[in-house]
Amino acid sequence: MLAKLFSPFLAGLLLSVLLGGCVTTGMPQRQEIDLDKALQTHVQLGLRYLQNGGREAARRHFLEALKLGKRNPQAHHGLALLYQMDGELDVAESHFKKALRYDSDFSMARTNYGAFLYQQERYADALEQFERASEDLTYGRRSYALANYGRTALKLGKVEAAEKAYTRALALNANLPQALLELAELKFDAGEYSQAKRYLDRFAEGSRQVPQSLWLGIRIEKIFGNRDKERSYALALKNLYPYSAEALKYKEMMAHDG
Template identity: 25%
Template sequence: MGLLGCGSKGGFQQAAQHNRQQPEKAAEINMQLGIEYMRRQQYDIALNRLEKALEIDPNYADGHNAMAVLYEQLGQTAQAQQHFQQALQLNPSGSDIHNNYGQFLCKRGQWEQAQQHFSRALENPLYRTPEIPLTNAALCAVRAKNYSRADSYLTQVLQKNPESLIALYQMSLIRYEQGQYTDAQNYFRRYLRLGSQSAETLWLGVRLARALNDPEQASQYAAQLRSQYPDSSETRLLNQLERQ
């Protein structure tokens, strides 16, 4: 979600005390505190702060948005959905809200509804980070195996940020799935110039090298994968592949 910068715990507590007579500011500060505790996975304290924010201002759309994200992380789907819907009722054009709700829906297989909310997030010409909903829309399309739609979104992401590691990796993966191995390798090389290897990228590297009849490179990636990520699901897939 769009997160506001947070300071130290003590600084926030002092600020909250100074702003008791400013309900809107106090609600915002409590929300920021809640987000920071959420980042630290201190969910009980995060819930307390966000409840306080909404107690101060029940019509605080960003507070409901943050609460929805927290409930989603806690696995409380019904409460998350309720707060997302309240946030959208209070701020129907809120780009961060639409982006977060789109992610929520995508994780539950509601592909088309999710894409509608990503599109709504992009309607605001003043939105400062359009590459975020574009990237999320692309990832959702990949989940749905709608590669042409994902390709369109990822192309837009790379136009805005040619060094987006997520977009470069996903474009390489999509091209591989489509059998366009040379294009896939080009995106993969661009990724490698900028980012570090992970189990996911090494596994893609193995498959790409095999598809391009480069057994030496495939062997190198396989050795790295086994050495660096011996317990990963990608290593298990590699072992299955080599037993075939």
């Protein structure tokens, strides 16, 4: 969920400006540097390096950005992501909190902070962050915040809230894989098998099959008595994901049925 990055041209432009600023020969006046632009360019370069695995280069750019503006939320957000990757969780959280302290409307940082909290199994805290991000009507990835809210709500046993969040996510992004698959599971668990199949078919139209979707497909087709489709799902599960938990569940089901 990294922000859109600046082009390499801007990086070269910034470098030439900075080098030009060091020249004192013959120039009547030193070229004024737009500090805000320099700060933002450092942030975007940091995100680019981070996205491409260049952590140390990313760190340098984020720290340079903070030298130009110690309360810049984007720079703190970048460092939060970096330290999260490094496994420095306390440091990462401190930067997430700073990013949101300096810009409480920074929904991308809030969503990533929610994901961070989810990974720490701090589900109630994560739910709060996803809820706040999903309420931002200007947030371009609001559907993902809603889907993450649904996933977290399920961890807390809030099934109705999860279903509502997934439905809202699909209203914004009709092909969101996570929402389609989770709604298929929820409908199956509720005994609404036709709706479960419809959601699963929509998932399969636009996404690669995963163990969860194949296992769900097996169970749905078994209920409808479609043996050929059931075998097709089972074969894919055994061939693509032979060591998955879902493959073991299928073997247990077959042993029980046999």
